[in-house]
Amino acid sequence: MNNIEADFQEVISSWVKDVDTHCAVHLKNDRFLIPLIAGTVQGVTTSIKEQTKKTLAAGIKPEVIVEVIYQLAPGTGILRVQKSLIEVQKAFDEENIELKKITIDEDPEFGAKVQAKIYGTEIKNLLHDLPDQSGNFIPEALTEHFFNDFYGREALSVKDRERYGLLGLIALNVDFQIKAHARGSLKAGNSESELIWSVIQLLPYVGFPFVVNSAQVIxxxxxELGETK
Structure with a gap:
């Protein structure tokens, strides 16, 4: 580490520690996944390997780590996810970790049913007037290749998928989707407190503006849903 990097780490160390100390009171050990989400979405993989080791040491199953990162692909694209998974694999190799096979719900429409329950036809209605059937393809692809492809994989609950997905969208700073998935995360069983403290755990990685705005949206x-806690 050169002098500038060392100096910067000294400047931010109290900030990072303060955030983690306060979040530890309100969140479970799965908060260690949150820096992995931020790094993957931002395409910054320099700390992914070491953070993966910290997450494993916190008792998080390797299948959960992988599934959280897999699920970011529909939001951030496959290339950043692939970059992140290379570093995750290095950590697994160094820790002699072998993944267990993920079980998949027998209902191929499991994800579509979750989507319908939480989000209804919001995206279909939004895009209905796009030309040449594109307004049909995008929502159909979202249903099939996000909800059906991922939500039936049983390493994560729907509640957790909604929370981690929301954090990925916040790191992307996509306003419409953050609003929609804030509601979706609450409807899936996440509490307001859990969501906001999860966003606070993102603070060192995305900065105050993203956190302040997202906390207000949540x-x-x-x-509006009558679920303040």
């Missing part, structure tokens, strides 16, 4: 959604 709070407003919780108020």
């Amino acid at each position: 709070h407003k959604s919780a108020v």
Whole structure:
């Protein structure tokens, strides 16, 4: 580490520690996954290997780590996910970790049913007037290749998928999707407190503006749904 990097680490060390100390009071050990989400979405893989080791040491199953990163692909694209998984694999190799086979729900429409329950036809309605059937293809592809392809994989619950997915969208700073998935995460069983503290855990990686804006969106959604806690 050169002098500039060492100096920067000294400057930010109290900030990172302060965030982690406060989040540890409100979140379970799966908060260690949150820096992995931020790094993957941002395409910054320099700390992925070491963070993966920290996450394993916190008792998080390797299948959960992989599944959280897999699920980011529909939001951030496959290339950044592939880059991140290379570093995850290095950590697994160094720790002699072997993945167990993921079981998949027998219902091929499991994800579509989850989508319908939480989101209804929101995207289909939004895109209905696009030309040459493109307005049909995009929502159909979303249903098939996000919800059906991922949600039936039983390493993660729907509740956790919604929370981790929301954090990925916040790291991307996509306003419409953050609003939709804040509501979706609450409807899937996440509490307002859990979501906001999860966003706070993102703070060193995405900065204050993203966190302040997203916390307000989550709070407003919780108020509208009558689920403030």
